Amino acid sequence: MDIRHLRLALFTGNYNYVRDGANQALNRLVGYLMKQGASVRIYSPHSETPAFPAIGEVISVPAVPFPGRSEYCIPIALPSRVRRDIKKFDPNIFHIASPEYLGHRAVSLARKSNLPVVASVHTRFETYPRYYGMPFLEPVIEAILRRLYRRCDAIFAPSESMAQLLREQRMSYDVRIWSRGVDRNLFKPEARDPHLRHKFGIKEDEVVIGFVGRLVMEKGLDVFSDTIDELVRRKIPHKVLVIGEGPARGWFSRRLPQAIFAGFQTGESLARAVASTDILFNPSVTETFGNVTLEAMATGRAVVAAQATGSESLIDDPSMGRLIRPGAIKDFADALQSYCENKELRKEAGYNGYKRSECYGWDNVNQILADNYLSIIQARQQSGQAPRLKPRS
Template sequence: METLSAVKVAIVTESFLPQVNGVTNSVCRVLEHLAAQGHEAVVVAPGPGPADHAGAPVARVRSFYPPFYPSFAVGIPTRRVTAILRDFGPDVAHIASPFVLGTSGLAAARRLDVPALAVFQTDIAGFARRYGLRGTDPLIWWWLRRLHSGAERTLVPSAPVLAELERRGVPRLAHWGRGVDQDRFNPSHRSPELRGRLAPDGRAIVGFVGRLAAEKRPEMLTRLVGVPGAKIVIVGAGPEEERLRRRMPDAVFTGFRTGAELSELVASFDVFVHTGADDTFCQAVQEGLASGVPVVAAAAGGPLDLVRPGVNGLLYAPDDGSELRAAVAALVNDVEMRRRMAVQARESVRGRGWDAVCEQLMGHYRDIVDGTAERRRMEQAA
């Protein structure tokens, strides 16, 4: 792929550090890649939080915390975003998961005639349903279609979600997946000592990693109580934790973990379970696969691109707890199938490192920057 000459990228994101989620993770990896390749970036994000990342300054805007999700900062749209972009002078605006603050990013790009690339990353309609906001789908999709229509290109992380956006009438779509750190998530981190502490009786370790909140449907894990030969390990924290602890007294709850601790935990699982049904990609599933762990996931959204049933894991009907339990029990009871799938799990994500994925993104930047330059030349000639 042709290398893009030095470029200035303004990233307007709905979520950033210290919040840890898929949007934050991908923005951080993009910033690190831009810095390593000699490009320049600025970030506009809800606050509070660190003032820079990978050498890029982070401009914080006012935010509020929704009562139904008090740990998530929602940026308030503001004309200040236009001032930030005008001072920085970007070649391209990267709008990460636009919904609220992203409106200001797209408006600023339009005012300044800067080409804008939007990244669709959050199933807002599905999220709203999980928090009791039923009947809002038509309004949410109308708003998302309007927002993304203001971008030169919208990048979508998985084939099922791309098909959904096409059906919803969102224009100018392209696929852009997500990378995984294959050193950090690697079978080499499997720890016999940790396994002995988690399951001293030698049971197969069935692990979950994620926020313990409604959008991840952790209550589905209660369907695994009493699976013969299984020890449930839950990595994460959130408002549903206490309820789960009461209903799953035999499970191990590790709390929120990152870094080397998380790498060791995931690689030490025998089965990786994912309960979410609204994921546009699902980085946690990809990290489990990279760690050489067969995955059991709901047959919806991003996991459909990642899990190949019978090869690197199993899928279950999203709302069928009996299917989830049966899939987990099948893997727990068949050591040879687990071993075979573990090898294929690692193979299935080979070549999906962040460097390769970010280079694909640079190609999208180049396309819309070149397209805008050509449009300007034609306007001047006319």
């Protein structure tokens, strides 16, 4: 089967109305598949003010704002007009990219139509309640995710560490890898910009600890700020540069009044900002891959990250950076202090990370997913029926 015969129906709760690593990866995937001659149709909530132009044709599905996080939408239906469009499009595989109502309904439709369906895992949703004082919900969310993923022909994790976690959680009998790439034309050591540092009041010999990402509590903002407090108590000279925006901006700026907030950045400006730091500090445990970690590595920055899914598959500790037990403030501070005080150690970790980043190209990782689509379609055509669900164990 040739990729030009691929007809992919992609279902996601967020395709382009908020810019994050997951939906940017989906847009890159769609662009790559279309260039190869595949047909793709996207079913997702629509926004009058999208964060960036969508790649491919998007069919709008009904949605409402998420309570307390109105920048996100919750799909609430798969109406008849959308079902008619799906039938007219005549896909030969479904791809579910978010595990909400739309995803569950799409899986049911695929199984009713005897079409193969896969899911990609982009974040650890089951961990989110712990950041909002409701950790008792984690087992419930995990059970809901398990029900969805076990009804799919296969699920895709962005890293082997995340794939292993999904196996341990008994999410699927078939867990495969769809990795992530980095645009090395943008993210490179040469992107470092002394003028940008000067603009932010940073001297060339000052060590800058960077935070990159959406400013939301589940990114580990509390751990980041507690660790910076510990460095201040130790009197370790440093500057903090926060690259990103989000609903927790006010909380974070009050918590770290000495930090420099660069705001939302993208493209070349993002690459310059990342390359103009000296250390990336990523304490988050919710990522399944860690796009910001890979981008920092591609610019030659040393990385201190939580020992969690995603980062574990990218960083060899200690040669490329440090992996620290999640929430271990003292250990995070120790790692950052060693890089702040030892320029050569920092440069060595950055160089080793840069060499590792050379393995990650977008076309390669997207072609691997396309090959998996085709093999799953062929397997379904040969068997003639959906895979049976494994009994709970």
